[in-house]
Amino acid sequence: MAGGRPPAGLAEIIGKALERDRKLRYQTAKDLLADLSRLKRTLSAGPGARPEQASIIVLPLENLSPDPENAFFADGLTDELIAELSKVRALRVTSRTSAMLFKGAHKSVPVIAQEVNVRYVLEGTVRRAGNHVRITAQLIDAASDAHLWAERYTGALEDVFELQERLARQIVEALKVTLTADEDHRLAARQIADARAFDCYLRARQMMYGWSQAGLDRALELTNQAMEITGPNAVLYALLGEIYFWYRSMGIRTDEQPLQYAGAWAARALELAPGCARAVQVRGLIEWMRGDMRGAMRDLGRAFELGGGADSLWILAYVCAEAGAMTAAQRHAERAVAVDPGNWLSRVAQGLVALLSGNPEAAVAAARRMVDLTGAEPIPKMSLGIYCGYAGRKEEACTLSRQVAATGETLAFVGTVWEAALRQDQEAFRRAVADSPLLELARMDKEFSWWLTDSFALMGDTDNALRWLESAIELGFVNHRFWSEIDPFLAPLRTEPRFQALMSRARERQRAFEG
Numbered sequence: 001m002a003g004g005r006p007p008a009g010l011a012e013i014i015g016k017a018l019e020r021d022r023k024l025r026y027q028t029a030k031d032l033l034a035d036l037s038r039l040k041r042t043l044s045a046g047p048g049a050r051p052e053q054a055s056i057i058v059l060p061l062e063n064l065s066p067d068p069e070n071a072f073f074a075d076g077l078t079d080e081l082i083a084e085l086s087k088v089r090a091l092r093v094t095s096r097t098s099a100m101l102f103k104g105a106h107k108s109v110p111v112i113a114q115e116v117n118v119r120y121v122l123e124g125t126v127r128r129a130g131n132h133v134r135i136t137a138q139l140i141d142a143a144s145d146a147h148l149w150a151e152r153y154t155g156a157l158e159d160v161f162e163l164q165e166r167l168a169r170q171i172v173e174a175l176k177v178t179l180t181a182d183e184d185h186r187l188a189a190r191q192i193a194d195a196r197a198f199d200c201y202l203r204a205r206q207m208m209y210g211w212s213q214a215g216l217d218r219a220l221e222l223t224n225q226a227m228e229i230t231g232p233n234a235v236l237y238a239l240l241g242e243i244y245f246w247y248r249s250m251g252i253r254t255d256e257q258p259l260q261y262a263g264a265w266a267a268r269a270l271e272l273a274p275g276c277a278r279a280v281q282v283r284g285l286i287e288w289m290r291g292d293m294r295g296a297m298r299d300l301g302r303a304f305e306l307g308g309g310a311d312s313l314w315i316l317a318y319v320c321a322e323a324g325a326m327t328a329a330q331r332h333a334e335r336a337v338a339v340d341p342g343n344w345l346s347r348v349a350q351g352l353v354a355l356l357s358g359n360p361e362a363a364v365a366a367a368r369r370m371v372d373l374t375g376a377e378p379i380p381k382m383s384l385g386i387y388c389g390y391a392g393r394k395e396e397a398c399t400l401s402r403q404v405a406a407t408g409e410t411l412a413f414v415g416t417v418w419e420a421a422l423r424q425d426q427e428a429f430r431r432a433v434a435d436s437p438l439l440e441l442a443r444m445d446k447e448f449s450w451w452l453t454d455s456f457a458l459m460g461d462t463d464n465a466l467r468w469l470e471s472a473i474e475l476g477f478v479n480h481r482f483w484s485e486i487d488p489f490l491a492p493l494r495t496e497p498r499f500q501a502l503m504s505r506a507r508e509r510q511r512a513f514e515g
Helices: 010-017 029-044 068-085 096-102 109-116 157-174 181-188 195-208 213-230 234-249 257-272 277-290 293-323 326-339 344-356 360-374 378-390 394-407 412-422 426-434 438-442 446-458 462-474 480-486 488-493 497-513
Strands: 054-058 091-093 120-129 132-141 146-156
Touching: 054 068, 054 096, 054 109, 068 091, 068 096, 068 120, 068 157, 068 195, 096 344, 109 120, 132 157, 146 157, 157 181, 157 195, 195 213, 195 234, 213 234, 234 257, 234 277, 257 277, 277 293, 293 326, 293 344, 293 497, 326 344, 344 360, 344 378, 360 378, 378 394, 378 412, 394 412, 412 426, 412 438, 412 446, 438 446, 446 462, 446 488, 462 488, 462 497, 480 497
Parallel strands: 054 091, 054 120
Antiparallel strands: 120 132, 132 146
């Protein structure tokens, strides 16, 4: 190797072994040896050989239970199996967000595998009747459409943990993946050992994913019921942290208390389990919202290392883009899409990075793909409407905004405000802002501050535009180049002394993140 370059992969292993942050280093010598062994096998394959990483999607398990309400149980087991497999670093596991897009889609296995860029597909059914559970599963090699194995697992509800572990281990064995000692231990761990509490937990997660006030309220109730059974539990604490974060992030609660509660529950989870990826991710989300961009980058990167998957990556791309670290933002966005191409949230980040880099048409293209994946979901459609506005596609942006506003769902008010601003309708804009929680949200959220900045700029209200621009910068949106050169709606403000002073402040804060 003298005078030449080290083998691909060795530098990454050395870097991790020498990482300054103790938490990001190898935790055991066995983990280090496992990575060195994998690298050795790669090099033994010969020059130019690139062994394929095992990649898999767990399709939503079909509910065959007599009671249709048990659909939550099938979806919950799908989530848990994805989480179990995500603990294995040698596997690339498609996220829940991507997997759920195929629920009831009736597409062929090869088509699904091609859409999400995986080699293997797991599909199956769940039947729950009273205290009895039956799970059938089959693992398919999409390249040949061959069934590698098919199994049936039956037992009482109390046996569901063992059934999950057996299923995960059989998948790992079939894919010829070697587990590290830490991965073997994590697969065997029983995070919620009581079946009744586990039932509440599964229901709570499904309710949370609705991102509505009613859903979050019910998720909170169910999680508390589970904790009454289990007592202190890191997984349940982390879930409470997520629930409270979404109360605040979705604009359902506009005060500081939800973030305080989210942080407190995440901290309690990490006291019990320092390696809890979901709790670390919640902490990173809170730091992002509060403007601690460096802390957010650290914790979201750590969450990904612990198994946070594409969700940690796309949020990390968002943080880096707003901080002005565009090289890192691009890298994280590309990796999020590569790891999980069907995850529409990764496309949100891809679009934002393109927009803040000065390429609104690429942002529109990413958002169109997002809408193609999700259909009538309002948040992807609103993202497309916003990106169209920046690309100069005013009529399309207004049409999309109007469609989102008509849903009446969470954040629908963004569509009403954005359309009024684009049309420069003073009365409609004044009424839309007054009737929404936007002003309250913008005081604590940099993205809402950004939207208000541009909306007031479109309305010709320089004072309010500069006021909310200052808020966005104070909250961590310090991408100086976007504000000073790219954002088309801020052109009339750039000669203002107050604007120039704000740009000096943003430039100074951005220097810590450039690269």
